[in-house]
Amino acid sequence: MSDHDLKTRREFLRTGLLGGSLSWTLPAFLSRTMDSLHAQADGSLIQGVTGRDGNILVVLQLAGGNDGLNTVIPLGNDEYRKARPTLGMADSVALQLDPKTGLHPALSGLASAFHEGNLAIVQGVGYPNPNRSHFRSTEIWATAVDSDKSSTTGWIGRYFDNACSGCDASVGVAMASQMPQAMNAATPTGVLYQGGGGGGNKKKTKKKSATSDPAMMTMEDDEDAGEAGGSIGMLSGPGSLGKLSALDFLERTEMDAKVSQQEIAQASAKAKNSVPYPGTRLGQNFAMVSRLIAGGMPTRIYYLSQGGFDTHTQQAPAHERLLKEMGDAVAAFLADLKAHGNLGRVSLMTFSEFGRRVKENASGGTDHGAAAPLFLAGGGVKAGLLGQMPSLAPKDLFDGDVKYNTDFRSVYATILEKHLGVKSEPILKKDFPTINVYG
């Protein structure tokens, strides 16, 4: 190497290429993250703010508008039968929970959970002045503000801002391709985990080929979804920058990715699933969440979603498949949590942006509706039916839709106060009455 080269290189090293400093300079907003990481290394911040030992919430979004009436079915109900001459489920096939209420037959996993004491059903959940747009109604559920107001942050994001300041980003983990709007926080928090890595992440596990090469696993197309409900797959909202510029956001996300990747790899390697899960994408995502919980991730909120519930046409087969996929995955998850001793500190909440019109349409489907039931599962919940099965008498409907009797924010408030142990008012910006679902 010539002197010239050496000189150039020395200058290069001393001054940086365009005269900048050599140190890794972190933007100001990152230093707080770094501080909290250092604090965690000392162990001083781990207790209390993380999900390592504390309670955990798992949210499952059923995107597209799940038909609540064919999920939790009113038994011996003439109005139901009149409104649903072809789509209505016969009393005899429903899985009976009490004399007036049954579950869709595809939900046998949830029926067992109900009888084992780990599933509560809150009926007639909705909000005043319901909106029938997928996007707007999803936004209302995500932001938890009145339907005529808007907010740039989501309810889970505000929980992070209020209760987890100083946590690292993986306090929220979304098993999705995009950050759910509910996790939008003033300080961007939450990481994404996308399972697999194979094309489309929908690998079927039941088919084994002769060789062990994973690339040889399947040839068959595994995209049988679609048809009914196809126009609404995954629903999320536009991201929120808080006060950051796009570039700040990118830098922060890069840092979060580096930190959380390591955490997730470590946690998931530590634990194994103790029950078999369905090979569906949802099943595999639940399997991963269970491993992350058992592996000691500091995550308090996990967010999963299942798409395809927008059943305007030929609803019956599509809805059955969707419910089976959901019910089987949830049942495996609950069993796995129980085997690991984690069931008591985990709550699972399902929701959908709206239910569907009481009266079926002429295409063998149902149009956008309003209130619907939701599921709350876990060791801590009191099993049973809460709220009221709304009346289906035409005079009791609003524009042909089920009227709500429980505001969804009451469910949020209950989870925040009774399960996550924080005051709900600063997060929901209002006081909502809690419901009696935790023992």
Added chain:
Amino acid sequence: MLATLAASDWDRAKASLLLQRAGFGGTPDEVDALAALSPAEAAESLLGPSRLVAPEPPAFLSEPDLKETLQSERSKLAALSEKARAEAKKEFAQFAKTNQRRHLTELRGWWLKSMADPVRAAREKITLFLHGHFATSYEKVRSPYLLYQQNCLFREKGYGLWSDLVLGVAQDPAMLIYLDGTLSRAEAPNENFARELFELFTLGEGNYTEQDIQESARAFTGWTTGTGSNNKGGLQFGSRPTFKSVAKWHDTGSKTIFRSTGIFDGADVVRLALAQDAAPRWIAQKLWRFYAGWSAPEPLLQELVKEWQSLKGQIRPFLMAMWTNPNFYDPVRAADRVKSPTEWLVGLCRQIGRPLPAPALSTYILSQLGQILFEPPNVKGWDGGIAWINTASITRRYEYGSWLVEGTQGLQKLGSLNMVRVAAESGAMTVAPPEISPEGMVVTHSAKDMDPAEKQAATEKMRETIALSPAPVASIATSEQRQNPEKLLTAMATRFLAGETVSADLRTRFQQAAGEKIPFTDSAIRKMILAMVQSPLYQVT
């Protein structure tokens, strides 16, 4: 009139920004050529001719019709036992599906190639915008042919009148299937299309009533596709339906839409919707946000709306007006536009002068980054902006950046791909249609019937075919720059970061990548390129 940028304010940095935003980016030479023009000339040269010079259609369109291919075998179905018939039908469906997937992959590769053609880039960019705006997915439509037709509609009318385009979409077979128009009848109107037409395509939420939707749904009844739909509103494999207006399915009664009453049909609904005050605001804002990367605040939006109205909703001159407006180059917002995965992939290939990856690999990369062309996540399309970026996608952008810059050979980088599927979708495994033997047995010829060794060999070959060689760097770094780190950094920042100021952090990464040896080797140059590509700044434009 919207303000226009003075020629004296036009410079290389703005030209570079325009090249990225109007199309898919390019080389420093292309930037220099644009910078030498006036802003209006630069915009005009990117836009290209008003009349479309259509690209050659994808090859799959001239393949024999799938129905014909299967015709002779299908005719044997009747003679089979019930069990064998069911089995045979399943195999036919599987064969058709594999074929459709192969066509879809080809369609994607065809479109990406057109995007990477500098002469077509701007036209393809508005086509990409319209695909996201009028989002329609293969997941429901199940026809690469119809999605190609829709793509052609966007390309052809994308420079024309907005009202023509909206009407064209309302009568587009893929859209009619996607939003259930094919099933809508006078006695049972389906609201799906009418709702999204107002909420997402033309007006925005809050600018219509539930009654407007219900009455409009009635007006659209009878607009459907010709033969080829099955009773679920889906499409029979291989059929190529066209738009049809069926009088007996149309509701001829009086309707009240946006406070007007009359015997309206679908064309009337489009006309009435576009006459609403909210209509120009909606599309002007969406176009601005797509191209500039941020929402126009009120005074600017009003100017954009006035411009749109004075142009009577002609898209090409409106693009011209946006691209020559000083706000488009607002330095404060310069780094606020996040590249979509498609822009990222096509742009990077253009900048490093490499051909696009094989269609199946491009499809894989884009799907992992969150943008599967012809399969948007829902009818709202992709949210875009920072929604492209999350902890998973940024890691993947960095990983695929290394594939494209350093190549994939000798590395296990492609290990996660399903090679059999890739091979099938690329047409590398010729799969013959199932046959029914004289004994009434179903004989299949799909990849799963190949013997393991044959299959192994085919997938190995596929792996080689889609493997990426290291990017050519001879033209990226001159021998003089290889001796001089400062000059090299400046040249690379010009090429990859639109001349943006390089942060101290990036400088450090760049320096670490450079290593110690001067002059820099090809391998060191690639590492330096990668330091640029694997930076937050590279993700914006």
